[in-house]
């Protein structure tokens with residue numbers, strides 16, 4: 001991997017290592033986390049596709065695995081219960097170490113399990129999807145879906161290390177590449193025009209994996225820098241939630257209807273609505289909105305809903321974690337990299353953005 005052994009000490013104590021030598025970097029990380037026993041959390045895919053890449057490492061000597069199901073449908077209380085139970089029955093103490101080996105579902109749920117087990121044990125994230133590499137494994141948001149809502153229960157708590165090695169991407173399917181890429185596109189939109197231009201000229205049908213791997217480091221550094229300034233999302237971190245007010249509503253809606261969509265697809269759809277609101281309310285240039293929307297529609301297709309669903313989608317948006325006193329809070333953009341947090345929109349404007357999504 002590019003950028004070998006780049007290491008950044010964040011204020012909030014999470015070390016992100018862009019690794020070209022996973023065994024060495026994991027060994028160093030484990031040595032810095034005093035522990036009596038190691039547990040590795042995997043899902044039933046990463047068990048077969050990712051664990052074999054690390055299971056022979058000497059630094060993992062005597063580890064136990066905890067295997068959970070795949071996809072966001074299992075990012076719930078039952079699975080959390082299973083992880084806590086396995087930790088307890090496996091002899092975990094407060095001095096044990098959990099390694100989350102997987103995508104964002106595993107790092108979110110595993111991070112929350114570790115943060116709450118015996119009031120908190122250390123954990124290390126080894127992200128294995130593009131989405132987890134550029135976003136989910138970094139920044140300390142952990143949690144589960146609950147009551148039909150995304151990430152409704154959770155805590156901010158950093159993993160001690162994130163060890164990012166893009167070799168894992170070799171087995172990732174195209175839909176999950178696209179899903180992670182949506183968060184990269186978000187990072188471009190909230191950063192600068194150069195990054196955005198490179199992102200929307202990328203071919204996602206036949207992705208150049210070597211180029212993508214080089215883009216990962218830039219993308220995660222966008223997140224790192226923002227989280228470093230505002231770890232608890234009191235201000236500028238809301239930029240990282242661009243596309244998520246509508247996006248999480250789509251995601252929860254789809255989950256409720258028994259036709260789950262990948263998180264990144266939901267964010268891509270949410271960005272269409274929020275780019276529309278950005279253009280309508282805070283002056284985002286319409287040509288750049290159209291270019292971005294064209295890119296999203298080309299690679300992510302469309303999400304099917306009718307105007308009869310608008311009230312339900314609006315109700316879901318009222319649960320967004322950025323809201324105060326029931327008022328829906330959007331992060332909008334006046335231009336690429338020109339972030340406007342704490343924006344409101346009327347019900348009519350939100351419905352217009354849903355019309356734009358379906359017809360625009």
Ligand SMILES: NC(=O)c1ccc[n+]([C@@H]2O[C@H](COP(=O)([O-])OP(=O)(O)OC[C@H]3O[C@@H](n4cnc5c(N)ncnc54)[C@H](O)[C@@H]3O)[C@@H](O)[C@H]2O)c1
Pocket residue numbers: 043044045046049050070071072075102103104105106108128129130131132135136137138139140141142150151168169170171172173176179180262263264
């Ligand atoms: N905490 C945060 O800041 C944050 C940020 C963004 C997203 N998220 C959360 O992350 C989750 C989505 O993460 P995700 O997209 O990684 O989903 P995921 O963890 O469900 O992984 C997607 C699929 O890829 C499989 N997989 C994982 N690694 C693989 C590999 N190397 N090769 C082949 N298959 C592999 C998984 O088994 C799963 O089937 C959502 O729950 C979302 O809410 C959290």
Ligand SMILES: O=C(O)C(=O)C[C@@H](O)[C@H](O)[C@H](O)COP(=O)(O)O
Pocket residue numbers: 135139141150151183233237240241244321
């Ligand atoms: O790290 C953040 O902050 C983000 O908002 C990143 C998002 O991509 C991510 O989906 C996050 O989990 C959303 O958090 P939530 O607080 O809206 O549940």
Ligand SMILES: [Zn+2]
Pocket residue numbers: 135183244263267
């Ligand atoms: Zn997201």
